[in-house]
Amino acid sequence: MLIGYARTSTLEQLAGLEAQQKELEATGCEKVWSEQTSSVSKRDKLAEAMSFCREGDVFVVTKLDRLARSVRHLGEIIEALEGQGVGLRVLSLGLDTTTATGKLMLNVLGSVAQFEREMMLERQKEGIAKAKAEGKYKGRKPTARLKSEQVLALISEGQSKRDVARELGISERSVHRICTSQH
Incomplete structure (x- = not known):
């Protein structure tokens, strides 16, 4: 069974939520859970959808950022789905973890995302060091x-x-x- 999950962050994104729902239904999802909540908030519908899944099902999302808030969170979700014998399909990436190629691609994408984040943090650290050396960076004001x-x-x-x-x-x-x- 294909099980869909759609999410937008705010109420203003109603059109985006409806578009996700239509895409999931057009893909053949028999059940679709939807919610409007930020990625860092508690996502009850995600938990419901995942607990509904049974062995052999495929959990479908339109985009990766609709599902996970970080590489680590994505890993936790995939581990939980795999533990249930459930595959993951990400429509925008053409990714399907029920295939060996899909699993490989997911690991590569996760590694690239983590590398990208580490590079960004490194550049940020370098920028702060340069600003401090030039006397432009004082840190945050000691409010307490x-x-x-x-x-x-x-x-x-x-x-x-x-x-x-x-x-x-x-x-x-x-x-x-x-x-x-x-x-």
């Missing part, structure tokens, strides 16, 4: 330290560190650091 007087005043009034942190919008660790640096 700017609130030191307020922290100490609230602590002296008897408030707990947790309450102070919550009230001032800083971490409990920052409150603790400010208090210990004053002793």
